[in-house]
Amino acid sequence: MVKAAGKGAARPSVWLAGQARGGRRGGGQPSGLDRKRITEATVRLLDAEGLAKFSMRRLAAELNVTAMSVYWYVDTKDDLLELALDAAFGELRLPDADGDDWRERLRALAGEYRSLLVRHPWLSPLAGRYLNIGPHARAFSRTVQDVIRRAGLPAHGVTGALSAVFQFVYGYGTIEGHYLARAADAGMTPDDYYRHAMRAVTEDPAASGAVEQSRDIMAARGGDTVSEMLERDFDFALELLIAGIEAMAARG
Amino acid sequence: MVKAAGKGAARPSVWLAGQARGGRRGGGQPSGLDRKRITEATVRLLDAEGLAKFSMRRLAAELNVTAMSVYWYVDTKDDLLELALDAAFGELRLPDADGDDWRERLRALAGEYRSLLVRHPWLSPLAGRYLNIGPHARAFSRTVQDVIRRAGLPAHGVTGALSAVFQFVYGYGTIEGHYLARAADAGMTPDDYYRHAMRAVTEDPAASGAVEQSRDIMAARGGDTVSEMLERDFDFALELLIAGIEAMAARG
DNA sequence: ACCTGAACACCGTTCAAGT
């Protein structure tokens, strides 16, 4: 027996499949189903209940259809999640190719990406899990590259600089979205949740060591609210990255 | 009815639980089970088969025990994964508090974290999903803070700079580990897999637009192997971040 | 104190059958 990767060597992405089976009119069918409607319902459910609770059966119920109808339009759950992922990237407002200088456009792009990740906390695990080469994701990455290229970096540095900026934004948006979702789940404001978590950590003997460190952070941050801290840290880090790009461009 | 977060408002972390039930000798029991052995088997299985395939039943089989025995030592699957997460952070070799200058220690820490994420691709989703406040994770974050504090940044910039650096490393290590795992699953070298993926994207009409952009990147990167590219981009980005920290420190 | 077996309420997906 030849050692194979699982059974059937799954196709790496929906976007590399043959012509889609779905995508017809929508209304001709008894149920009015099509890929667009299914994808929209998926995004809605993911926003409302999160990735962990999403299931094909749950989605079918939402669409007033039997569990297996969806499979006429979509091969697997993975394919459907890839479609939802790219649909979310479609929400990004991309700045014009020309106009402001690259710094201003980079701030705009980073801000858009961050707020997308916060708005859809399920997006971050999906962006990590799949290839993310749908049309909207590609438009985004093309724009990002255009912007970075204007910064005057040496050619061999462009992809590295791009990584530095957007891996940061990705990571930051991920934990921020996660944190806010947790707070909302617990029925608290972000500030109440912060105080609550701090108290839990402080009171637990196993967590000693986290305490002094957190106190320092709090002191440094002053009496800000959580969202002020999040804003300030993000802005500072982004300016740091821009300063780093400038420094590397100057080195040549 | 009061609106509650699910049923029972799940405890936010194993590390905030009361005294652990497990952790006894290990050998007194018929099966020789304890938390340590269970956690080690979990890490082994996650390395071998990935997060998606991991299950409590699969783990029990590995330990030659019935599915439910594990629940004597661990409350839920989530708790167990948190234990595995912190165990992995225990593999990090943290540099001494004093010695080299902060730049050298930052490079060492970033390199350690990156290789940890690559070695254990399951770690990245878990680090995003849980609070990650186990003893080893806390030791890591304490060390990171010590290092950043030596860079001469204004107090309000320390946490932002910390985010910039370690969100970058996290994101970079995540996609790198993911990529290498995919290649290995497909039974290819990283270079073969790269060529294969490029060909798939190039041939697919839907992917037009990704092509020219990728060609540019390739051209800029020269005839490197994938691992040379990964190395170069990581190093460039890290130097960019260090330069950015220096610039922000100079601004005061 | 520790471990088992049966059971509950779920999954994603296949397949033969309906209209």
Added chain:
DNA sequence: ACCTGAACACCGTTCAAGT
């Protein structure tokens, strides 16, 4: 062409029962 129902091979977890 589109949709359904039953079935398969799984899950995490509860619970009563064993030793």
